Amino acid sequence: MDKYPDEQNVLSDPRWEVAEAARRIRQALTRMGLSYTTKDGHLVEVSYSRVGVVGREYGLLEVDLQRLPRKVTVNKLTHRDTLHHLTAVVGKPVKKLNTTGLTYCVVLHPTPKRQLPKRVGLDMDTRPPGEYMIPVGQGHKGAVWRSLLETSHILIGGESRSGKSTWLNSMLAALLNAYSAEQLQLVVVDPKGVEFTAYGGIPHLAVPIAEEPKQAGEVTDWLMGEMNRRRRLFASCFAKHLTAYNARVREPLPLIVAVIDEVTDIALQCGLRSRFYTNLIRLASKAGSFGIVLVLATQNPKAEVLNTLIKGNLSTRIAFRVATSGHSRTILGTKGAEGLPREIRGRMLARLDAGLVELQGFLVTDAEILALVRRLGGGPAGLRLEPIERDLVAYAVEHLDGGFKIGQLARAFADDERTSAWRIRKLAERWEQEGLLTKPAHAAAPRKVTPRLLSLLEG
Structure with missing residues (x-):
């Protein structure tokens, strides 16, 4: 391998990266009990290639399968845990190429995976x-x-x-x-x-x-x-x-x-x-x-x-x-x-x-949904209260002084199969957005029934 007088050029040359990866893999395999020694004293033959993939550079580390000892099998050398360990040791992704024989592939410059946005509005x-x-x-x-x-x-x-x-x-x-x-x-x-x-x-x-x-x-x-x-x-x-x-x-x-x-x-x-x-x-x-x-x-x-x-x-x-x-x-x-x-x-x-x-x-x-529905002529102006909704509003007006208190309503209608605490909470949130209930003044304050909701109750 060529020697470079400039240390920066040495560190940036891919052949030196492959050689360093090979050295670390040899040491790791030796510590894992998966290594062996050939006549020339080398476990891995080092080469460098682009492997036909645009934008990625690979180092190929080839193992001579004919010289593997009996206790060392290909399954051990290519096991997922072995590859994960080698990746951690080398500091770059180590994979197995599907080629004749056993070839470790070190990705020198992995392409970052494109991420989908976590939140995107409808345009x-x-x-x-x-x-x-x-x-x-x-x-x-x-x-x-x-x-x-x-x-x-x-x-x-x-x-x-x-x-x-x-x-x-x-x-x-x-x-x-x-x-x-x-x-x-x-x-x-x-x-x-x-x-x-x-x-x-x-x-x-x-x-x-x-x-x-x-x-x-x-x-x-x-x-x-x-x-x-x-x-x-x-x-x-x-x-x-x-x-x-x-x-x-x-x-x-x-x-x-x-x-x-x-x-x-x-x-x-x-x-x-x-x-x-x-x-x-x-x-x-x-x-x-x-x-x-x-x-x-x-x-x-x-x-x-x-x-x-x-x-x-x-x-x-x-x-x-x-x-x-x-x-x-x-x-x-x-x-x-x-x-x-x-x-x-x-x-x-x-x-x-x-x-x-x-x-x-x-x-x-x-x-956005409420604005669309109002533009189409629906929404609160065309709402009609279901029987259970009428009962909830009537109870809030008569017994809770107009306060739409979710906990007390849930306890009062606990035996009613038509509703539940979760449904009452969702109903309160929707009515608040539609302007049928007032917004709570503070965290402990209840929502209040508005005259608009009372008109639907009387209608």
């Missing part, structure tokens, strides 16, 4: 041309959008607070910003009763938001009737899909997007032989051709519910962080979603175009 200016485009997420090369006419039905899974509802809100916000009620209709099933109630009263709703399992069955009955009606209309003008039908008639049909949250829990409550589940199977297999798109979300993916009859027709699948690899396989068909970072809300694995990509979901704030 409608990034929307590409196309019909019924929805935002999927932010990738390494920019925003990823897909057309609902091409993706067909969508399956979304992830544990609590992983970003499912935020993703659904970003999808709905993008569609509502771009299309009128004559072009788009929504069907929403919200078993929690708090996630999508802000959309109540907008003209895009084809049917009222369903919250109970019985109402979910009625919603699927309506979708089945609409699908059968559209099938007759399509047959009358020999159209095979929504775009072809709308191009041949004077009165075009809108796209129907059916968002069903917690689909697994609803199916288990109704039963796998209920009309809700049987309708769901038929809709998944046929409704896409008639301009009806299903968006199914769950935080408890079960294989007996999301079987091949349903999952086989859901071409777009999105998995946020899940509890187990089994849940990941149920959604994506492969493991991986269980390893997504828990601290980054909205990080997902999406199966798009037969490929799996990691994306960061877009964030749409509650204030």
